[in-house]
Amino acid sequence: MTEPISETDARSALRSIERQRRSVIAEIDMPTWYWWGMALGWVGLGLVAELANAWISVAATVVFGAAHAAISQRILSGRHGSPQLSVRADVASRHIPALVIGFLLIMVVLTVAIALLADAVGASHPVTIASVVVAIAVLVGGPALMAAVRRRLARDVGA
Amino acid sequence: MSEAEPRFDELIHPSTRLSIVALLASADWMEFSFVRDRLELSDSALSKQFGTLEEAGYVMIERPVTNRRRRVRVRLTDSGRKAFDGHVAALRQVVATAESASATL
Numbered sequence A: 001m002t003e004p005i006s007e008t009d010a011r012s013a014l015r016s017i018e019r020q021r022r023s024v025i026a027e028i029d030m031p032t033w034y035w036w037g038m039a040l041g042w043v044g045l046g047l048v049a050e051l052a053n054a055w056i057s058v059a060a061t062v063v064f065g066a067a068h069a070a071i072s073q074r075i076l077s078g079r080h081g082s083p084q085l086s087v088r089a090d091v092a093s094r095h096i097p098a099l100v101i102g103f104l105l106i107m108v109v110l111t112v113a114i115a116l117l118a119d120a121v122g123a124s125h126p127v128t129i130a131s132v133v134v135a136i137a138v139l140v141g142g143p144a145l146m147a148a149v150r151r152r153l154a155r156d157v158g159a
Numbered sequence B: 001m002s003e004a005e006p007r008f009d010e011l012i013h014p015s016t017r018l019s020i021v022a023l024l025a026s027a028d029w030m031e032f033s034f035v036r037d038r039l040e041l042s043d044s045a046l047s048k049q050f051g052t053l054e055e056a057g058y059v060m061i062e063r064p065v066t067n068r069r070r071r072v073r074v075r076l077t078d079s080g081r082k083a084f085d086g087h088v089a090a091l092r093q094v095v096a097t098a099e100s101a102s103a104t105l
Helices: A009-023 A032-051 A054-075 A096-121 A126-156 B015-025 B034-037 B043-055 B080-105
Strands: A085-087 B027-031 B059-062 B072-077
Touching: A009 A085, A009 A126, A032 A054, A032 A096, A032 B059, A096 A126, A096 B072, B015 B027, B015 B034, B015 B043, B015 B072, B015 B080, B027 B034, B034 B043, B034 B072, B034 B080, B043 B059, B072 B080
Parallel strands: none
Antiparallel strands: A085 B027, B027 B072, B059 B072
16 A cells, blocks of 8 residues: 655654644643632731631631632643643643642641741741741742643653 | 544645644644644634634634633534544554564665
8 A cells, every 4th residue: 555645744744743732731730820829828827827816727727728629620630721722631641630739738748847947946927937938839839840740741742 | 642543634634734633632622812823823824724624524613702702712523533543543654664664674
């Protein structure tokens, strides 16, 4: 059977297809407002924990967690980072939600550790200090995590 | 994507259409403006390509109104996706056939 195109043409077409797939992978992300919301919420919870009584602090944490659960269902997949497209589920990694949640859990542990450390050295507002430090880590680390996911997915294209 | 029956598709293969379909294949839907900007095509050139693909039943064009703005969204149909997957399989087959031929020399 005669092939309809040459090997060179086929390779060139496959490279073009991979390039387009990578350009869609480049759109996998969490909205910027998500990380800002998390960072502001973190600082807010830190302030509440330090300035209000324990019940208000618990209530604020529950409200924050419920709000996060409600809004994150759609965006945690990373498929809706751009309003201009919806990335297919089989293109985005199914591990993205677990990675983001894992990252946030590490941030919780980091908050407690920094607060304890700040308290041990006699800082006047240890929880607020910890929450501000971790909020900055969320703002920097969240987008960096997504960038690492995109790099990994792009590297796997055509592999 | 690689498990489809190899089937070279003359309609998809021209480079511009191949790029358009390859972009759409990685998304549930895309806005017209995203495809236009990504492939650096004019509105009219892209509309013409979409017209051809829509006529073949490969894409579906939707015009939802969100936030009082009319948007144009494009998505691959099932038959468009099947044709694209078959085309990719055919391209891979061409490469594999050439590689095995050169290996036996």
